[in-house]
Amino acid sequence: MSQEEELLALAKRYLYPNYRPAPFVLRSGRGCELFDTEGRRYLDMTAGVAVCTVGHAHPTLAATVAAQSQRLEHVSNWFYNEENILLAQELCQRTRMDRAFFCNSGAEATEAALKLVRHFFYAEGQPEKVRLLAFERSFHGRTMGALALTGQAKYREGFGPGVGAVTHVPYGDMAAARAAMGSDVAAIFVEPVQGEGGVHVAPPGFLQELRGLCDEFGALLVLDEVQTGIGRTGYFLASEEDGVTGDVIILAKGLGGGYPIGAVLCLERLASALPPGTHGSTYGGNAFVSAVARCVLNLIDEENLLQAAREKGEHLHHRLQQLVTRHPAVFSGHQGRGLLQALVLQPQVDPRDALAKVRQQGVLMTLAGERALRFSPPLVVSEKELDEAVDAIARALTSA
Numbered sequence: 001m002s003q004e005e006e007l008l009a010l011a012k013r014y015l016y017p018n019y020r021p022a023p024f025v026l027r028s029g030r031g032c033e034l035f036d037t038e039g040r041r042y043l044d045m046t047a048g049v050a051v052c053t054v055g056h057a058h059p060t061l062a063a064t065v066a067a068q069s070q071r072l073e074h075v076s077n078w079f080y081n082e083e084n085i086l087l088a089q090e091l092c093q094r095t096r097m098d099r100a101f102f103c104n105s106g107a108e109a110t111e112a113a114l115k116l117v118r119h120f121f122y123a124e125g126q127p128e129k130v131r132l133l134a135f136e137r138s139f140h141g142r143t144m145g146a147l148a149l150t151g152q153a154k155y156r157e158g159f160g161p162g163v164g165a166v167t168h169v170p171y172g173d174m175a176a177a178r179a180a181m182g183s184d185v186a187a188i189f190v191e192p193v194q195g196e197g198g199v200h201v202a203p204p205g206f207l208q209e210l211r212g213l214c215d216e217f218g219a220l221l222v223l224d225e226v227q228t229g230i231g232r233t234g235y236f237l238a239s240e241e242d243g244v245t246g247d248v249i250i251l252a253k254g255l256g257g258g259y260p261i262g263a264v265l266c267l268e269r270l271a272s273a274l275p276p277g278t279h280g281s282t283y284g285g286n287a288f289v290s291a292v293a294r295c296v297l298n299l300i301d302e303e304n305l306l307q308a309a310r311e312k313g314e315h316l317h318h319r320l321q322q323l324v325t326r327h328p329a330v331f332s333g334h335q336g337r338g339l340l341q342a343l344v345l346q347p348q349v350d351p352r353d354a355l356a357k358v359r360q361q362g363v364l365m366t367l368a369g370e371r372a373l374r375f376s377p378p379l380v381v382s383e384k385e386l387d388e389a390v391d392a393i394a395r396a397l398t399s400a
């Protein structure tokens with residue numbers, strides 16, 4: 001048996017079968033390349049689902065990991081640690097928010113934001129303000145509270161009853177959002193680009209209108225930038241491009257560059273909504289991951305990754321445009337922003353089969369929504385690597 005066969009047999013025997021992983025085993029990576037146990041090379045257009053901001057095994061990140069693990073890893077929230085204080089400052093300054101709470105994932109950040117908005121109105125003496133507005137096709141995480149907000153029945157089915165009082169309206173439909181609004185609404189949760197739902201970009205003005213609705217009805221706007229944040233769309237936050245500020249912003253994925261971290265940022269008026277004892281996380285804000293996240297933020301500046309994501313996103317946009325124009329029988333369109341884009345497959349093309357064919361050409365991608373082939377490469381990807389990926393897709397899915 002090859003090493004691959006042995007490991008795959010063990011995986012089938014011991015791992016809980018809640019995923020559908022591709023049939024090989026990854027062992028190492030460098031930049032946008034990954035290598036499996038048999039030495040096969042893959043070009044990584046996923047970045048671990050928008051996580052590995054600076055690619056795999058970045059030497060500066062690796063050095064930070066080594067140095068911090070030899071200095072201090074974890075002390076709990078009974079004590080301050082230097083790295084976490086500085087990370088809070090850096091995130092607030094970059095986003096013009098006032099306060100940062102740390103946890104370990106996107107779903108946990110969603111949960112914390114949920115508790116924050118509910119407890120805010122409770123503490124304000126408006127306990128009737130509990131309803132939440134979220135959007136169809138949205139994704140906010142897999143824990144019970146985050147699941148209740150997630151606007152895709154396939155994720156919620158069989159796990160009811162949820163936290164209740166969530167109204168889902170079609171994404172981008174301003175009239176529906178207004179009609180669903182009321183004085184009992186505590187918050188609107190929205191993604192600037194719906195990532196998992198299929199890479200749907202908010203129509204122009206949509207986020208601004210939601211901001212207006214929140215102001216009018218005394219509700220809070222929670223921007224879920226777990227997938228879109230940390231430079232993914234070419235801006236530190238995708239909502240910057242829309243010119244919209246949230247009362248609460250949630251971050252995770254790209255912030256840790258491959259190490260688990262989540263963050264909730266909020267304005268000063270929410271600073272007393274969760275007093276000591278109301279919420280917490282044992283690992284949240286540990287020194288180790290805080291140092292790693294600070295390193296990711298530094299690299300974004302040093303390597304000019306925001307501008308790079310805009311420029312390379314533009315390049316990818318043109319290449320996808322060409323592909324769609326040349327092969328209308330395979331692709332129905334393309335969408336996205338910066339380095340979060342997708343090719344949408346025609347209904348007669350089987351999405352999992354397409355994904356496997358692209359993989360056989362040495363390119364790793366993920367599916368989003370029903371039929372979108374998603375690009376979410378490391379922000380350090382080169383134009384040459386993007387070209388290589390697009391050419392491989394053309395070879396895999398078209399006869400040209």
Ligand SMILES: *Cc1c(COP(=O)(O)O)cnc(C)c1O
Pocket residue numbers: 104105106107108110139140141142191195196224225226227252253
């Ligand atoms: C991935 C994602 C989450 C959940 O993050 P986890 O770290 O998987 O819990 C929440 N919101 C959005 C927009 C996401 O893309």
